[in-house]
Amino acid sequence: MTFRHLLKVVRELIFLSAKNLGYISEEREEDEENFDISDSPRKEFGDITCNIAFKLSKSVKRRPYEIARDMVEKELNPHIKNYQKNRSQISMLPALDVLVSAEAHPAGYINFRVNYAVLGRIILKEIITNPNYGSFDIGNGQHVIVEHTSVNPNKALHVGHLRNVILGDTIYRMLKATNHKTTVLNYVDDSGSQIADIVVGFMFAGFPLEPKIDSNTAIMKFDQYCGDEVYTKINRMYDIHPFLSEKRKYVLKEIEDPKSAIAKFAADITLRVLENQLKTCWRVKARYDLLNFESHIVSSGLWSSTLGMLRDRGLLILENNGKNKGCWIVRTRNGGDVEEADKVILRSDGTSTYIAKDIPYAVWKTGLVSDPFSYRKFAEQWDGSILWSSTTNDSDQKGNTFPDFQSRNMTITIIDSRQSRLQNIVSYILSSLKPEVTNDKTTVEKRNSNDYIHMGYEAVTISAQTAHMLGLDIGEREFMHMSGRRGIYINADYILDRLHEKAYDEAKKRNPTLSENSLNEIAEKIAIASVRYYMNKHDLNKIISFDIVESLSLDGDTGPYLQYSYARAQRILEKSGQLYDSNVEADFELLNENSETDLIKLLSKLDLVLEDSVVTLNPKTLARYAHELATTFNFYYEKIPILKEKNRGTMQARLVLVDAFGIVLKNVFDLLGIEALRRM
RNA sequence: GGGCCCAUAGUUCAGCUUGGAUAGAAUGGCUGCCUGCGGAGCAGCUGGUCGAGGGUUCGAGUCCCUCUGGGCCCGCCA
Numbered sequence: 010m011t012f013r014h015l016l017k018v019v020r021e022l023i024f025l026s027a028k029n030l031g032y033i034s035e036e037r038e039e040d041e042e043n044f045d046i047s048d049s050p051r052k053e054f055g056d057i058t059c060n061i062a063f064k065l066s067k068s069v070k071r072r073p074y075e076i077a078r079d080m081v082e083k084e085l086n087p088h089i090k091n092y093q094k095n096r097s098q099i100s101m102l103p104a105l106d107v108l109v110s111a112e113a114h115p116a117g118y119i120n121f122r123v124n125y126a127v128l129g130r131i132i133l134k135e136i137i138t139n140p141n142y143g144s145f146d147i148g149n150g151q152h153v154i155v156e157h158t159s160v161n162p163n164k165a166l167h168v169g170h171l172r173n174v175i176l177g178d179t180i181y182r183m184l185k186a187t188n189h190k191t192t193v194l195n196y197v198d199d200s201g202s203q204i205a206d207i208v209v210g211f212m213f214a215g216f217p218l219e220p221k222i223d224s225n226t227a228i229m230k231f232d233q234y235c236g237d238e239v240y241t242k243i244n245r246m247y248d249i250h251p252f253l254s255e256k257r258k259y260v261l262k263e264i265e266d267p268k269s270a271i272a273k274f275a276a277d278i279t280l281r282v283l284e285n286q287l288k289t290c291w292r293v294k295a296r297y298d299l300l301n302f303e304s305h306i307v308s309s310g311l312w313s314s315t316l317g318m319l320r321d322r323g324l325l326i327l328e329n330n331g332k333n334k335g336c337w338i339v340r341t342r343n344g345g346d347v348e349e350a351d352k353v354i355l356r357s358d359g360t361s362t363y364i365a366k367d368i369p370y371a372v373w374k375t376g377l378v379s380d381p382f383s384y385r386k387f388a389e390q391w392d393g394s395i396l397w398s399s400t401t402n403d404s405d406q407k408g409n410t411f412p413d414f415q416s417r418n419m420t421i422t423i424i425d426s427r428q429s430r431l432q433n434i435v436s437y438i439l440s441s442l443k444p445e446v447t448n449d450k451t452t453v454e455k456r457n458s459n460d461y462i463h464m465g466y467e468a469v470t471i472s473a474q475t476a477h478m479l480g481l482d483i484g485e486r487e488f489m490h491m492s493g494r495r496g497i498y499i500n501a502d503y504i505l506d507r508l509h510e511k512a513y514d515e516a517k518k519r520n521p522t523l524s525e526n527s528l529n530e531i532a533e534k535i536a537i538a539s540v541r542y543y544m545n546k547h548d549l550n551k552i553i554s555f556d557i558v559e560s561l562s563l564d565g566d567t568g569p570y571l572q573y574s575y576a577r578a579q580r581i582l583e584k585s586g587q588l589y590d591s592n593v594e595a596d597f598e599l600l601n602e603n604s605e606t607d608l609i610k611l612l613s614k615l616d617l618v619l620e621d622s623v624v625t626l627n628p629k630t631l632a633r634y635a636h637e638l639a640t641t642f643n644f645y646y647e648k649i650p651i652l653k654e655k656n657r658g659t660m661q662a663r664l665v666l667v668d669a670f671g672i673v674l675k676n677v678f679d680l681l682g683i684e685a686l687r688r689m
Numbered sequence: 690g691g692g693c694c695c696a697u698a699g700u701u702c703a704g705c706u707u708g709g710a711u712a713g714a715a716u717g718g719c720u721g722c723c724u725g726c727g728g729a730g731c732a733g734c735u736g737g738u739c740g741a742g743g744g745u746u747c748g749a750g751u752c753c754c755u756c757u758g759g760g761c762c763c764g765c766c767a
Contacts, residue, residue: 032767040724043707045707045709047707049710050709050710050711051710051711053710054710058710063709063747063748066747069746072747073747114710115710116709116710117709118709154729161767171760198767201767202766202767203767209720213752250746318713331767332765335765336765349691349692349763350763350764353764353765355765356765357765358765360765362765362766362767363764363766363767364766364767425761426694426761427761427762427763428691428762429692429693429694429761429762430692430693430762430763431762465693465694467694467695467760467761468761470759470760472701486759488758488760490760490761512729514728516729519727519729535729546702546703546761547702548695548703550694550695551694551695551702552694552695552760552761554701556701559700559701559716562715562716563729564715564729564730565714565715565716565729566701566702566715566716567715567729569729570715570729570730572729573727573729573730574730576727576729577726577727577730578726581726584726585726625706629703633703633714636712636714636715637714640714643730643731644729644731644732646726646730647722647731647732648731650725650726651726652726653726667726688727689727689729
């Protein structure tokens, strides 16, 4: 019995009442079901509110208030008062005793009041006894592929990448909690020109293979060294030293041949950078199931077989005229009303464009081809799971049994919205390749719209203030876009380290006797919570203007604030010692303060919130809920004494509430990838 | 020129999907609250022509249209 069930029961009750009074006729049932049941915006309007009277007033030709009053007096209140009699008509009937009354508000709403003694008893008991409270079945075991991160392996992650990693990992956690089978992919573009840049830097521009170690600074991570030093500098050197540009072309060509010495060197570098990048991803508690290497798409034959398939279906066409003469292209003006330029897939010299490898990859993901890859174990991750890697060397997979990575249900690709156009093209190609299921229209519609989802989000930019701090001139602009090539970005580990230091200082102030180890452990968890909450709480369609000063704050609407409210609750439970026994029945009628019933109501909404977040693929909703939980509890904490309460029964009931709050918040933490702390 | 996205308090953002009752946080500024369950907190004050103009509606921050300002994309770059 959660708030979701409660809303459902109220809906049934309203619907039944409206029908009994003739407001809704049998034949128009479907149209008339379009009314809202939701929680009331303000306490004085009760707990649950319904706008059906507004919706009916047109067809019934009476004023909303009259309809509302009629329903309340003749049907709703009698039902609520005598709910026992109506067992046969209303399902889930235990819920009816959760309602106290209905009333018609002069504005036209029907407002219901909830019996918190009953709701509290049901919901708190459920929370305390069910460790998975909040998780429920939306996915029905459906297999969903989530691709995220996919950072070119020539640089360290910056805060923009962090948004991708964290959003992706949170989506994975949400899907898992709602009974989806999940496979998380990380695509490694190991054959692009950015790799060539690094190789040129090492082999022809004299960059040492190991970063220089300053006497007083820590060793620079290799991925950071490649990105900060080699990549940005080599890009400036091309203009000055034309011979390096020549070398770049040469390297690019050599990389294509897996047996060449340069290809092997490039592969070593790629692997080293990748391992460094993964450390950062793992640090923020992301995890993956599989690494897909771009080069394997070619060497496995997936590339050529997909090309063949596209040609056979007439999707890939050799252009004979115009500016694209001699290229193999996809005509992207689908549907007729959108006029777009055709997209070149193969250049006239036979080489492939940037989007090209995305197509076979998407085809592979959605299971439109049988799996051409072999797999090997790449690493064991922090959560104990195996990270696999694609390989084209069959001997690698000897004795390995690996999961089925392809999904025939749904794939979600998380890339920032600058890639929207390309993702639309990929999606269009996939839907054209898909076997038609013409006998079931809804299936076709559902498949085409839901199968391949691009989850886009806006970029993380550098705020004006931070840009000034970094000595960047941005004129009158309010923010500045990051650029890997130009070396304009804020390193992810750098931000995490600063947060760690700050959290360490704060924790030491409060816990002077704790060991260094414990303090560092706490500081790290606070740093991660801070950055994960920050990335999750923003709207996907909004640019994040990243400000270093503001992002280092540990107060207010931040991850640490959430952790703090959890720690407070745990300290109460800890101190209660023998006084609290979660197995003992409590008298929940004693929880009648507003601050208590507000909290109970909020706790009962977790599954509603989770459902909303999953259906709309929007972690923000969950993050906001976590914050609301924390503020509601903090208010309660300040206002109501618990351990100092004289009445043992009241104390017991309050302790149950505190315990339940902790469990719910921790479950939300698990979804957001934040660690709960008992002490900080 | 075409497409996508954004505009709400000094600042950073919720609320818009599904229209409804007095537009919410955080932060900043000012003011209170620790011998009390942890002050990484709580309370109060301050602060809003919801970018502009039309339209739909009994009712628009929310839906539709136009405009303005800003960002991104539109390559045989990646």
